Amino acid sequence: DIQMTQSPSSLSASVGDRVTITCRASQSIYIYLNWYQQKPGKAPKILISAASTLQSGVPSRFSGSGSGTDFILTISSLQPEDFATYYCQQSYSTPSITFGQGTRLEIK
Amino acid sequence: QVQLVQSGAEVKKPGSSVKVSCKPSGGPFSSYTLSWVRQAPGQGLEWVGRAIPSVGMTHYAQKFQGRVTITADKSTSTAYMELSSLRSDDTAMYYCAREHTRTFDIWGQGTMVTVSS
Numbered sequence: 001d002i003q004m005t006q007s008p009s010s011l012s013a014s015v016g017d018r019v020t021i022t023c024r025a026s027q028s029i030y031i032y033l034n035w036y037q038q039k040p041g042k043a044p045k046i047l048i049s050a051a052s053t054l055q056s057g058v059p060s061r062f063s064g065s066g067s068g069t070d071f072i073l074t075i076s077s078l079q080p081e082d083f084a085t086y087y088c089q090q091s092y093s094t095p096s097i098t099f100g101q102g103t104r105l106e107i108k
Numbered sequence: 109q110v111q112l113v114q115s116g117a118e119v120k121k122p123g124s125s126v127k128v129s130c131k132p133s134g135g136p137f138s139s140y141t142l143s144w145v146r147q148a149p150g151q152g153l154e155w156v157g158r159a160i161p162s163v164g165m166t167h168y169a170q171k172f173q174g175r176v177t178i179t180a181d182k183s184t185s186t187a188y189m190e191l192s193s194l195r196s197d198d199t200a201m202y203y204c205a206r207e208h209t210r211t212f213d214i215w216g217q218g219t220m221v222t223v224s225s
Contacts, residue, residue, distance in 0.1 A: 001170070034211050036153075043203055043215035044153065050210075087153055091210035095167035097143070097155040 002026050002093045006086075006100035012108040017078045021103045023071045023088035032092035033071045035064055038102075039084045047086075048073065083107050110135045112142075112204050112216035119222045125192040128219045130204030137185035138162050141207040144178060144189045146200040147218075154200075158207065159187055194223045 003026035013019050023033065031051040036044040046055050048064040051071055061076040075082055088100040111133040120126050130142060143158040157168035161180035168176055177190045187204060202219045205212035 032210060036212070038153075043205075043218055044212070045215075046211050046213050055211075055213075089153075089212070095158070096169060099153040099155070102152045 001096050002029060002090050002098055004088055004090055004098050004100040006088055006103050008103060009101065010104040010106065012106045013078055014108045015078050015080060019075045019078055019105065021073045021086055021088075021105075023066075023073070023100050025069045025071075025090055025092075028068045029090045029092035031067050032090055033064075033066065034089045034091060035062075035073045036087045036089065037082075037084045038087065044087060078105075080107075110206070110214055112206065112214055114202075114204060114216040114219045117220040117222070119224065120194050122194055122196060122223055122225055124194050125190055126194060126221050127188055127190040128202050128204075128221065130187045130189075130216050131185060132206070137180075138182055142178075142180065142187045143205050143207050143212065144176075145203045145205055145212070147203070148197070148200040151200075156189065156191075156202075161187075191221075194221075196223050199223045 005024045007022045033051045035048040037047050038044040047058050047062050052064045063074045065072050085102045085104045087102050113131050115129040118126050138161050141160045144156040146154050157178045159166050159178045159180040166178050175192050180187045199222050204216040206214040
């Protein structure tokens with residue numbers, strides 16, 4: 001299976017900050033990388049697909065970049081509702097799917 | 109907007125089995141690919157497997173091979189995940205999710221499965 005490693009595991013930031021979360025794959029996954037946001041007690045929500053395609057309804061302060069093995073999720077100006085846990089997920093190696101271990105974004 | 113509605117919470121004994129259901133509220137069920145993803149308390153997301161009703165195929169994560177069975181009943185438009193030989197570390201929230209263009213774009217509300225003696 002392809003291993004997905006996120007960094008950092010947790011992050012403290014303030015409203016208005018620019019934040020980046022990194023996801024690294026154990027082998028090339030081209031652009032088959034998705035990002036999800038999960039708030040406590042809720043199911044995950046898709047933010048970005050194919051490394052950089054913003055899903056409908058997702059604020060433009062979220063952006064994704066990268067290809068191959070290294071990917072970045074950027075939040076340009078943190079809002080109070082953005083404090084959550086973020087997961088990357090590879091969809092290259094079908095049929096198996098793997099997620100990163102998650103990055104918990106907390107209020108400083 | 110299609111929703112995925114899952115069955116209610118379960119409490120099971122170690123060694124027993126659990127069967128969780130997932131029913132889309134609308135849309136052409138046969139065209140869906142439905143996956144199951146679990147999340148142990150305070151932990152990350154783990155893909156369990158999927159069903160592709162249109163072609164009658166299933167795929168399972170290697171970790172769960174032999175212990176999980178995912179089915180899709182076209183007559184009732186319901187997908188099921190059955191996990192057997194339950195252990196305490198199977199305690200988790202189990203989500204069904206629709207796969208669309210290689211993303212999980214719609215998620216169920218989750219079903220909490222607690223394994224305890």
